[in-house]
Amino acid sequence: MPHPSTTVAGVEITPLCDAIGPMGPALRLPFLETFLGAPADEGLWTLHFHCYLLRGRDGKLTLVDTGIGAADSPAAVWAPVPGRLLAELSAAGAAPEDVDTVVITHLHSDHCGGSVNGGTPVFPNARHVVQRAEVEAVSDTIRAAVLDPLGDGLHVVDGDTQLSPGQWVRLTPGHTAGHQIVETEGVTVFGDILHHPVQLADPSIRYVYDDDSDLAAETRLEQVARVRAEHRLLATSHFPDPFVQL
Numbered sequence: 001m002p003h004p005s006t007t008v009a010g011v012e013i014t015p016l017c018d019a020i021g022p023m024g025p026a027l028r029l030p031f032l033e034t035f036l037g038a039p040a041d042e043g044l045w046t047l048h049f050h051c052y053l054l055r056g057r058d059g060k061l062t063l064v065d066t067g068i069g070a071a072d073s074p075a076a077v078w079a080p081v082p083g084r085l086l087a088e089l090s091a092a093g094a095a096p097e098d099v100d101t102v103v104i105t106h107l108h109s110d111h112c113g114g115s116v117n118g119g120t121p122v123f124p125n126a127r128h129v130v131q132r133a134e135v136e137a138v139s140d141t142i143r144a145a146v147l148d149p150l151g152d153g154l155h156v157v158d159g160d161t162q163l164s165p166g167q168w169v170r171l172t173p174g175h176t177a178g179h180q181i182v183e184t185e186g187v188t189v190f191g192d193i194l195h196h197p198v199q200l201a202d203p204s205i206r207y208v209y210d211d212d213s214d215l216a217a218e219t220r221l222e223q224v225a226r227v228r229a230e231h232r233l234l235a236t237s238h239f240p241d242p243f244v245q246l
C-alpha cells in the first residue's frame with residue numbers, strides 16, 4: 001500500500017496503486033507531443049495507475065475503476081501488466097466479493113481491464129456503473145473482453161446519476177464519449193480528466209489521446225474550476241501523488 005487513505009465527511013477513500021511504469025512503446029510519444037502546449041520537456045512519462053476504494057458511512061464499498069488487469073488484458077499492449085489491484089484491495093481489508101458497486105469512469109483498458117479475469121467477473125456481487133454513451137462507443141475488443149462477460153452485473157446510466165446518499169456520478173465527456181467522474185461530499189474522483197500535473201497547473205494543456213480534443217478541453221477547464229471553487233479533494237488516476245487538495 002504505497003499511498004495512505006484519507007477520510008472526508010465520514011467516507012474513507014483509499015488509493016489502490018495498480019501499477020507504476022512508463023507509457024509503453026505502443027503509445028509512447030515525446031512528452032511535448034503527448035501534452036500539447038506543455039511548457040517544458042519532462043522526458044519519459046512514468047505513470048501511476050490508481051483505482052480508489054470508497055467505504056461509505058453505511059459500510060458499503062464502492063470501487064472506482066478496476067485497473068489494467070491480468071497479463072492477458074487488452075491493456076497489455078501499452079501498460080505494465082499484471083495490475084496489483086487485488087493485492088492492494090486485500091491490504092485495504094476488502095475482498096472482491098465485498099464490493100457493492102464498481103464505477104468504471106470510462107472503458108479504456110487501464111480503467112476497466114481488471115473487471116474480468118478468464119471470462120469471469122472479478123467482483124461478482126457488484127453492479128458495474130457505466131455511462132450509456134460509453135457503452136455505445138465501446139470498441140469490439142473491450143465489449144468482448146469486459147462488457148459481455150459482466151452480463152447482468154452491468155448497470156448502464158444516462159448522465160448525472162445519484163448512486164447512493166451522498167454519492168454521484170457525473171457525465172464529463174471529451175476524453176471519451178461517456179467519461180464520468182465520481183463525487184462524494186468534498187471529494188472528486190477524476191478519472192482521465194487530467195493525466196499529468198502540468199494539466200492541473202494549466203488545464204488548457206491538451207492530451208493527445210483525448211477522443212474529442214475540444215470537448216475534453218472544455219470539460220477539463222470546467223471541472224478543474226469547479227473543484228477549485230469548492231475546495232474539493234481531487235483523487236487522480238495517473239499522478240504520482242494520488243490526492244491533490246484544491
Ligand SMILES: [Zn+2]
Nearest residue numbers: 017048049240
Ligand atoms: Zn500510485
Ligand SMILES: [Zn+2]
Nearest residue numbers: 106108175192
Ligand atoms: Zn483514458
